Amino acid sequence: MAHVVIPVGPQHPALKEPVNFRVVADGEKIVRLEIDLSYNHRGIEKAAESRDFIRVLPLLERVCGICSHSHATCFAKGIEELMQLEIPQRAQYIRTIVAELERMHSHLLWLGVAAHEIGFNTLFMWTWRDRETVQDILEEISGNRVNYNMNEIGGVRCDISPEQAGSILKRLPLLEERIGEYVKMAKSQRTMLMRFCGVGKLSRAEILRYGAVGPTARASGVDYDARRDDPYLIYNTIPWNVVTDEDGDVFGRTKVRIGELRESLGMVRYCLENLPGGPIRVQAPKTAPSGGEILSRYEAPRGELVHFIRTNGTDKVERLDIRTPTLANWTSVAAALVDQNLADIPVIVAAIDPCLSCTSRLVVADRKSGKTGNISWNELRNGVCRIRPGSNRI
Amino acid sequence: MNKKLTLEEVTGKLGRFGTVEQARFNRIRVSMEPDTIRDAIIAAQGDLACERLLAISTADNTETLELIYHLIGPHRTVISLATRLPSHLPKIRTISDILPPAGIYERQIHDLFGITFDGHPGLNRLMLNEDWPEGEYPLRKDWKPEPGRFYGGIREDRS
Structure with a gap:
């Protein structure tokens, strides 16, 4: 034919x-x-060259509505490293809490979309309802459901009060129970097994050859995770595991994402329970050093995000090169x-x-x-x- | 997970291609001439087990365009191979045959910076719209939209 x-x-x-x-x-x-x-193509990289660091953060949040915190944090931590700024522990914890909540809402959204694509709309409704809990928590912390605008160069914009932390912790058991339900479903639900197993299979060698990142790679046993490989924020001090799977098909990618939901929930809980005191930001210099260059790596929900930043001694970047996980x-x-x-x-x-x-x-x-x-x-x-x-x- | 690569190890394997420097604790940068990039990547793949291409970063230094290939392997050390091409005739051999993910990055760079990758199987538009004028590379420092020129989208009626 x-x-x-x-x-x-x-x-x-x-x-x-x-x-x-x-x-x-x-x-x-x-x-x-x-x-x-x-x-x-919206020319964000070009626009970033003409805005100072304060104005570039909200712009970068708009690279993507789902992983807005990823882009802003990736950029902020790169610039802060170039400025040799020491970020307060409390700010690092808050950034991590928001980052992991973002991962949870992104993975729940994905699970719903995947279920919808195979015509399993009940699961789509369930995951999106549970995602609302995460969105509510994010809104409580930042005031926004998406584009949280939590980052500033030098720390975070707003604090988490003890009352807020308490109210968030109270809502986590329900989410945990629901995630447990999805783990069970993924193992036994016939529709999911039939439509996910063996579909879109990529072996370990193929993943490495084609350069896939994130849950797609980890589902084929390629255990690259920037949070562990190139520790940033506080990932090397809190308990969590890199989730991998050997199946390599859509089913494997589902299992990895559900596993990561669990890990993220654990991290959010740990961070809230062990939130250190102190300031949430430090005064950052207006300008970044001349001739600075950094490759800032960040594990976004979809995979590794890379910002290549060059500074020129002014309050604007000389060059910002964004490589998103989807492109990879x-x-x-x-x-x-x-x-x-x-x-x-x-x-x-x-x-x-x-x-x-x-x-x-x-x-x-x-x-x-x-x-x-x-x-x-x-x-x-x-x-x-x-x-x-x-x-x-x- | 294996041990991080040290500056000495990288200098031993890639030192013949150019200057090796430690940019950060797990970032090593090697600057070289454009015609040695390909051999350096093959050497990094073979001798330093660099199995993945993280990204190809580009920067415009006015007279030169800089290309930086970031490679990584089980040692989790980023090896950045940097080179400069003349802005008036930016041309380099593709690496998409030895590292398939480079194919899509090279298309993006060709689109936005106008660097030609010789031997690329399909250097088509990726980022810019199909009615974007030929020969205009918006991420170059000297690029400015020309008033009156059509950059795609819906044509304004000038009657």
Whole structure:
């Protein structure tokens, strides 16, 4: 059968940002994937060069709404290291609490999206309801559900009062119970097992070859985690474990994320119970040293985030180069999709928790006849793919 | 997890390519000429077990464009291989054949800085929109949007 090119994208309301895939398929099997990310370039790196450090933090929070704290912390800790600032312990603890709450809300969101992609909407509703608890906690701490704006160069913007800490600690047992429920479900729920097991499998060698990061890599036994490998904040002083799995498929990635939910919850609890006293920020100098250069690494919920920062003696950066975890993961998605079923595109793409979107509109083109037509996301999700008459020629 | 790499170990294996310096406790930087980058990466992969490419960072120093390849391995030490290309003719050989993840990073750099990677299988647009004018590289320091030029999106009706 002739190869068929299926453009997927660029818009889809269920996911966050636009991306266009050109999926080359032979029958129901995927041969190759080509990616176009050009729909969302907002020039943030360029804009960062013209704003001082105070104004650049809110800008960086807007790189991504889900992992906003990751970008701001990654940048702040890089600049602070260049300025040789000693950040108070209390601020480090608060940053860690917010970082781990962010990881929890991101992973719960992912679990819901993945469940939705396989048509298991009950789980989607459950995880998103539980995610609300995390969002409420974040709102209580920072005043915002997303884009918390917790960081300042030199510390954090607002403190956690003993009352707040107490009220957060009271809500953790419920979350813990729910996470326990998801662990049980992942092991025994038939729908999840059927749609996740063996789908989008990547071996350890493939992960290393294609450079995947985060839970995608750890699900294949590649135990890279910047929190342990390049300790920042207080990760080398609090108890936690790197979660890995050997399955390497979407099921493995689910298990890793659920495991990380547990670890994050443990870390939040530990930090709240052992929150040291003292100030929450120090006065930072206005300017960063000239000729400073740093590669700041941070384990965002989706994987390792890298900010390459150069300073020039002023209050602005000379260069800020952001490498997001999703960009690092695309190569592995393209590899994982080869020889898989068209129907598994949503779940395999969703399995890396892409910070970009897929589509509700698909154009199918038959190269031989030159015919094109549309198929909906639902048809794709249900594994139905048929060419309807259309007029455009690709 | 293995031991961190020391400056001596890296100098022993990569010293022949350029100047090796310790940038931070687990960051080692090697500066070299553009034509040795590829051999240095192969050497780092083989002799220093650098199995992953963290990122390719780029910076514009006005006369030169700087490329920094950050590699990491089981030793969890970041080896940064840095080189400079002339801004008027930035060209370097691709490493996407020896390190597949580099493919997508090189596309991004080509898009935003206009560095050509010889031998890249498909140096297509990745970040900028399809109607962005050719030959304009927005992350270069000297780039400014030209008034009146169309940079994509919806054309304003000038009737």
